[in-house]
Amino acid sequence: MRYQSQSVAYWYFAVAMVLFGLQLVFGLLSATKYIGPDPLLYILPFDVTKVIHTNLLIVWVLTGFMGATYWMIPEESRAELHSTKLAYVQLVLWTLMGVTAIIGYLFRYGTGNKLLEQPLPHKIVIVICMLIFLYNIGMTIRKAGRFTTTEAVLMIGFVSAALLYLPALLHYENYTVSIFYRWWTIHLWVEGVWMMIMGGFLAYLLIRLSGADREVMEKWLYVIVGLVFLAGILGTAHHYYWVGVPTYWLPIGGVFSALE
Structure with missing residues (x-):
């Protein structure tokens, strides 16, 4: 320490x-x-x-x-x-x-x-x-x-997590609407911004424990976090299959969930 x-x-x-x-x-x-x-x-x-x-x-x-x-x-x-x-x-x-x-x-x-x-x-x-x-x-x-870049990714992840919690503070009378926005918090946490947070931690650990070059590691951090975050956002649609949303979410959710 x-x-x-x-x-x-x-x-x-x-x-x-x-x-x-x-x-x-x-x-x-x-x-x-x-x-x-x-x-x-x-x-x-x-x-x-x-x-x-x-x-x-x-x-x-x-x-x-x-x-x-x-x-x-x-x-x-x-x-x-x-x-x-x-x-x-x-x-x-x-x-x-x-x-x-x-x-x-x-x-x-x-x-x-x-x-x-x-x-x-x-x-x-x-x-x-x-x-x-x-x-x-x-x-x-x-x-x-x-x-540092690792700190930047970490902070973006936590700020995004805080913002995505806002839908959870609201009450929706319509059950379909309630489920729709629930996944804005839960899915986009677990398979979106939490991936950014973990990416920052993993980059830090690899730099500290393996002696990997920081510049190289941080370039890959941008690529990995970008791909995971994009797939996480669109992959949220795999929770929309049975909640009454338009059918175009079905292929979007399937494809990007597979990418995740």
Whole structure:
């Protein structure tokens, strides 16, 4: 560890691993309910365990991304984080949001929108955490005065992830419209901007661990991220097959999903 402020990443990784463990527990619990008998049927029914399982996936991955970023940015910028205090405040808010959301799901407190079941107060906390995160990282880069391509790709990914969460804050009476915009968040996260984030991490790791030339690696980073992001955007259409959209989405979704 070259910079003291990088130690904040350990706590993010610890929380991510706990959430990952919980995801496995609720996933296995959901699977065993198919086998039966189910002694927890009236305490933890399948719909509750599945909601917790799927939402934990999103939360622990994002927690890991944030922790990895708090480790990587000081290395790339060659400077301490702007504020470790803000990073810890963000982690506490984020963890409280996750814990209270799980408790809420146990009592069926949620929106019912698959993978985005978080109630509006929790979604507002998510937005606040993302704003704290982006501000902290942005100020670190600005103060350091060094902005690499890997950092640029990483920041574009996180800013895009924040913007694509906006449709999740809105309520749609029409179910088809609700599903349509849900995938703007979920698919374009998982198979779009998250690929940009992971591309930045992988480029950093390859440069650091293999001694690969930075200039060569960053050129390939543009190519790979560009292809994945383009395919991810149009590949979203493979979720549109049964939601009442025009039929031209069928070949578009099929072709670009294959490219992904």
